Amino acid sequence: MSSRALTIWLPSLRAGSGADVFTLRLAQSLKKAGHCPVVQWFDRRFELCPSLLKGIQPPARADLVHAGSWQGFAFKRQGLPLVVTEHHCSLHPLLRRSHSTTQALYHRFCVQRWNRLSYRMADSVVAVSNFAAQPLRPMLGERLQVIHNGVDTAHFCPGQRGTSRRFRLLFVGNPSRWKGADLLAPLAARLGGDFEVCCLSGLRSNWPKGLDATGLTFLPRVAPADMPTVYRSVDAVLALTRFETFGYVALESMACGTPVVGFDCAGTAEVCAGADSALLGPVDDLDALAGRIRELSADAELARRLSFNGRRRAEELFSIDRCVGSYLKLYEQLVER
Structure with missing residues (x-):
């Protein structure tokens, strides 16, 4: 296993979702562990055409790219391993129940296409839960693993409780x-x-x-x-x-x-x-x-x-240390190939 500091490129769409939270927490913890995360935010409008991001240059001396499944394919670069995390899983059949007709069409003809491109180009795909992994296992096999998201349990912790009549x-x-x-x-x-x-x-x-x-x-x-x-x-x-x-x-x-x-x-x-x-x-x-x-x-x-x-x-x-430790193990395995 490599013991050197890694430079991890984290290109992300600022979507106002849990994926944003994940990226920020991952970057903070990677930095705390002595590595060099480079978060690069892009406007949410790129969700409509992530292919436009293909020309973005990676940071100098980057060792690895880690992106979400909607746009991961656009950040595949020669010589850089690509890790794709699936936060949402538009391929899951249960998701259709929560979609309007317009949303269902958008996911079927756009998002799922981008997801599949990202899965195909990734060196490793991570699902944030076993539930999210279910529809992906048949197509991805050993390239898929589950790493649950984490929380800083030293910060999110019990303390003085509020009091209310109701x-x-x-x-x-x-x-x-x-x-x-x-x-x-x-x-x-x-x-x-x-x-x-x-x-x-x-x-x-x-x-x-x-x-x-x-x-x-x-x-x-x-x-x-x-x-x-x-x-x-x-x-x-x-x-x-x-x-x-x-x-x-x-x-x-x-x-x-x-x-x-x-x-x-x-x-x-x-x-x-x-x-x-x-x-x-x-x-x-x-x-x-x-x-x-x-x-x-x-x-x-x-x-x-x-x-x-x-x-x-x-x-x-679900501690953040457990989550980031699993990602670091994966990063090091891919970088050392």
């Missing part, structure tokens, strides 16, 4: 149907005045005017470094996504010792792994969801157990 719930994410934002107002109505549903918009957009916001409390945006304080200020975090290859919000909440309540869906379920770490149930079943929330609010011992188990799971399986 049971406070937190939704974090881009306000889309895919993320379950359309369910928040109906959920608040079912729960009634003893519960407060707080919303914090994700990286991409503010709350759309056409989406029902009755009974919701909107929190001001905070810097990413301040998110642990937000997680610790509530009693539980809502995970309402209908399709998720990896559940960053659920993981960050668990790391902070805040229970997760939501849907037993895809990557969220993989992060939370059952009733010991979170309360998850059928997708779109609001009556069952409201019942689980009331159960949690009335059972302090259940809340303590979920807090403890969630934190332990985050530390043992």
